[in-house]
Amino acid sequence: MPKSATKQANPITDPEFELTQEQLDLFGEELDALRARVLDDLGQRDADYINKILNAQRGFEVAGRGMLFLSFIPPAWIAGTVSLGISKILDNMEIGHNVMHGQYDWTQDPRLDSTQFEWDTSSPSVNWKDSHNYQHHTHTNIVGKDRDVGYGILRMSEDQPWHPYYLGNLLYATLLMTFFEYGVAMHDLEVERMVSGEISVTEKREEFDHIWRKVRDQAVKDYVLFPLLAGPMAPAVLAGNFSANIIRNIWSFMIIFCGHFPEGVEEFTEEETANETRGQWYYRQILGSANLTGGKIFHIMSGNLSHQIEHHLFPDIPAHRYSEIAVEVKEACARFGIPYNTGPLPRQFGSVVKKIARLSLP
Amino acid sequence: MALGYLRNSPRRITRGLLDSQFVESLVSPNPVERYIGLLDPTWSRRDVRAEVVGVDRQTPRSVTLTLQPNSNWAGFVPGQHVGLTVEIDGVLTTRYYSPASRPADKRLELTISAHPAGKVSNFLVKNARVGMILGLSPAEGEFVLPSSPPGELLLISGGSGITPMMSILRTLLGDEHAAPITFLHYARTGRDALYREELERLAAEYENLNLVTVLTRETGPKLISGRLSREQLKSIHGDHANAEAYVCGPESLIAAAESIWSQDQLEDKLHTELFSLPEPLVVTEDAVGSVRFTKSGVEVANDGQSLLVQAEQGGLSPRHGCRMGICHTCVCRLESGTVRNVRTGEVKTVSNELVQICVNAPVGDMEIDL
Numbered sequence: 001m002p003k004s005a006t007k008q009a010n011p012i013t014d015p016e017f018e019l020t021q022e023q024l025d026l027f028g029e030e031l032d033a034l035r036a037r038v039l040d041d042l043g044q045r046d047a048d049y050i051n052k053i054l055n056a057q058r059g060f061e062v063a064g065r066g067m068l069f070l071s072f073i074p075p076a077w078i079a080g081t082v083s084l085g086i087s088k089i090l091d092n093m094e095i096g097h098n099v100m101h102g103q104y105d106w107t108q109d110p111r112l113d114s115t116q117f118e119w120d121t122s123s124p125s126v127n128w129k130d131s132h133n134y135q136h137h138t139h140t141n142i143v144g145k146d147r148d149v150g151y152g153i154l155r156m157s158e159d160q161p162w163h164p165y166y167l168g169n170l171l172y173a174t175l176l177m178t179f180f181e182y183g184v185a186m187h188d189l190e191v192e193r194m195v196s197g198e199i200s201v202t203e204k205r206e207e208f209d210h211i212w213r214k215v216r217d218q219a220v221k222d223y224v225l226f227p228l229l230a231g232p233m234a235p236a237v238l239a240g241n242f243s244a245n246i247i248r249n250i251w252s253f254m255i256i257f258c259g260h261f262p263e264g265v266e267e268f269t270e271e272e273t274a275n276e277t278r279g280q281w282y283y284r285q286i287l288g289s290a291n292l293t294g295g296k297i298f299h300i301m302s303g304n305l306s307h308q309i310e311h312h313l314f315p316d317i318p319a320h321r322y323s324e325i326a327v328e329v330k331e332a333c334a335r336f337g338i339p340y341n342t343g344p345l346p347r348q349f350g351s352v353v354k355k356i357a358r359l360s361l362p
Numbered sequence: 363m364a365l366g367y368l369r370n371s372p373r374r375i376t377r378g379l380l381d382s383q384f385v386e387s388l389v390s391p392n393p394v395e396r397y398i399g400l401l402d403p404t405w406s407r408r409d410v411r412a413e414v415v416g417v418d419r420q421t422p423r424s425v426t427l428t429l430q431p432n433s434n435w436a437g438f439v440p441g442q443h444v445g446l447t448v449e450i451d452g453v454l455t456t457r458y459y460s461p462a463s464r465p466a467d468k469r470l471e472l473t474i475s476a477h478p479a480g481k482v483s484n485f486l487v488k489n490a491r492v493g494m495i496l497g498l499s500p501a502e503g504e505f506v507l508p509s510s511p512p513g514e515l516l517l518i519s520g521g522s523g524i525t526p527m528m529s530i531l532r533t534l535l536g537d538e539h540a541a542p543i544t545f546l547h548y549a550r551t552g553r554d555a556l557y558r559e560e561l562e563r564l565a566a567e568y569e570n571l572n573l574v575t576v577l578t579r580e581t582g583p584k585l586i587s588g589r590l591s592r593e594q595l596k597s598i599h600g601d602h603a604n605a606e607a608y609v610c611g612p613e614s615l616i617a618a619a620e621s622i623w624s625q626d627q628l629e630d631k632l633h634t635e636l637f638s639l640p641e642p643l644v645v646t647e648d649a650v651g652s653v654r655f656t657k658s659g660v661e662v663a664n665d666g667q668s669l670l671v672q673a674e675q676g677g678l679s680p681r682h683g684c685r686m687g688i689c690h691t692c693v694c695r696l697e698s699g700t701v702r703n704v705r706t707g708e709v710k711t712v713s714n715e716l717v718q719i720c721v722n723a724p725v726g727d728m729e730i731d732l
Contacts (some may be wrong), residue, residue: 009427043451048452105693106453111396114690114716118392119391120392133689135683221387
């Protein structure tokens with residue numbers, strides 16, 4: 001029987017699936033070997049790369065805030081806002097997200113220490129590392145365990161039962177996209193479990209205090225201190241800072257949603273993923289992720305999460321290596337008959353929007 | 363006085379501003395270093411950093427660095443050592459060296475000898491150049507002269523152990539210390555003898571300095587050879603019981619000195635500092651040693667399981683997530699010890715580094731910040 005070209009069944013539940021446990025073990029061993037080879041090769045090139053990105057981020061930030069002070073020249077306002085937006089995107093994606101995964105812990109550089117790093121967004125690093133590094137990356141796309149499936153607000157899988165509330169799926173998604181940094185921070189609070197009474201508000205007191213401090217610090221910096229420093233340019237600086245935050249929100253939402261929710265990406269249940277072997281775990285990461293095609297700058301601006309598949313296989317390998325690793329992963333997938341979901345941003349994002357719209361109905 | 367204050371004040375104002383809550387809010391959540399670093403890579407609020415301003419290779423297997431530390435440098439006492447951090451293959455690596463300069467000198471002088479397995483020493487001997495920025499840790503160590511220097515002194519060093527002795531000697535002679543000083547130094551060959559010219563010049567200039575250089579791998583009619591022994595000591599320094607002795611060098615030298623001084627029941631007159639690499643650990647299948655969790659004061663006998671499991675068995679509950687090496691929630695600073703990665707089998711000796719405790723098991727004794 002020829003297997004479906006677009007969708008494959010999970011090997012654990014479907015006895016007719018072509019991949020045997022032996023093949024999956026072999027696949028797992030290949031990926032383990034690839035991982036060991038890359039880790040062994042880490043060195044000056046990787047440290048130089050992230051230092052270059054850190055410098056670029058600082059440069060864009062200083063230039064952006066500087067240009068916003070000159071907002072009486074309209075092009076300066078636009079350039080300043082874009083520049084600040086780029087700096088925030090670099091800070092959050094290629095630097096923050098990746099450093100907090102421990103990708104650069106091996107450098108022993110205190111600036112790149114995953115236990116110390118803090119980023120320019122509302123979600124405190126300590127909360128983020130729990131909900132993202134642990135819950136999302138360990139239980140990728142397991143409905144009920146990976147809380148990134150719908151962020152507790154959206155219906156992103158047929159496996160989530162429909163409710164009239166989800167008629168607003170598109171509206172909620174648009175709001176989540178615009179205010180993504182607050183959405184991510186709230187996500188750590190598990191508000192939906194508070195509403196359902198599973199946990200009490202007091203249990204989340206510490207997380208709430210952390211989030212409040214971060215939201216406050218960012219608001220004081222972007223919406224009070226820098227506008228005040230700008231004197232008569234205050235409204236323009238405030239608007240520029242606000243816009244830069246929104247630019248970052250929209251961009252990171254798009255990249256992240258394209259990583260897990262385009263057509264063809266699979267979700268899983270707790271039962272089918274119990275007692276996974278290493279090979280099965282790798283396999284689920286590939287089925288549950290999708291890549292984006294693009295140029296070098298695009299990959300950097302996405303924090304190399306355009307290589308979501310490689311990131312999910314090896315979350316703690318420096319992300320700028322993913323494009324090199326992808327060549328081998330793709331080849332191995334083709335050899336084992338494992339689907340490798342990839343496409344350009346407009347197509348993948350279009351597919352995500354379609355899915356959000358479709359799932360708003362039963 | 364007033365003029366000096368005025369000259370310093372712009373600096374103080376800048377410093378005060380950079381330390382202020384206001385600037386902290388402007389750069390939040392980043393440290394202010396992240397931005398000042400664009401202009402001055404040695405500037406830091408708290409970290410000690412130094413620029414290499416002089417590089418001299420006085421022997422083929424060593425390098426002498428002259429360092430200009432930033433204003434966070436709090437100085438040292440002759441005999442102490444400092445941590446020197448250098449980026450090698452992208453990794454910030456720290457090793458300890460004793461300054462050879464005097465505390466009164468404006469700049470810091472370190473002489474680094476290449477050890478066969480020494481990562482930092484070999485790197486610096488080969489690659490040190492003017493303009494490099496290095497990290498420094500505050501000076502520490504008990505191997506120092508008392509604040510009022512004792513009467514007669516006997517200084518003994520082997521190989522690169524000469525550096526704290528140079529600091530002690532230069533400081534005492536610079537302070538016009540009048541009591542007799544015997545400096546006995548062991549080098550392998552004349553080519554390896556560090557600071558030879560300077561020492562000979564000092565010995566000619568200062569009557570109270572008796573300099574003896576022993577070349578352990580050279581023989582000749584006028585040379586004293588062989589390792590430290592009672593007989594050798596007697597021929598050089600009639601009565602070591604009268605002197606306060608400071609010994610710094612490899613393990614064999616320290617052991618020889620300890621044996622002589624303890625036989626003579628003069629232990630309280632002997633001060634030693636070991637200069638050597640830690641012995642590589644022999645890896646066996648059996649779990650040995652004990653694991654000490656330094657923050658909580660708990661110590662358990664190593665049973666070979668992952669550090670996370672052993673910590674939990676010891677009654678601790680370290681932060682963790684996946685328990686399979688993915689999420690890095692459990693990373694902890696490992697102060698010293700060797701770990702085996704239970705997933706890959708890789709064995710690694712680390713000091714003061716982050717490790718994932720869920721997939722690393724201790725090999726022998728270890729101290730971890732938990």
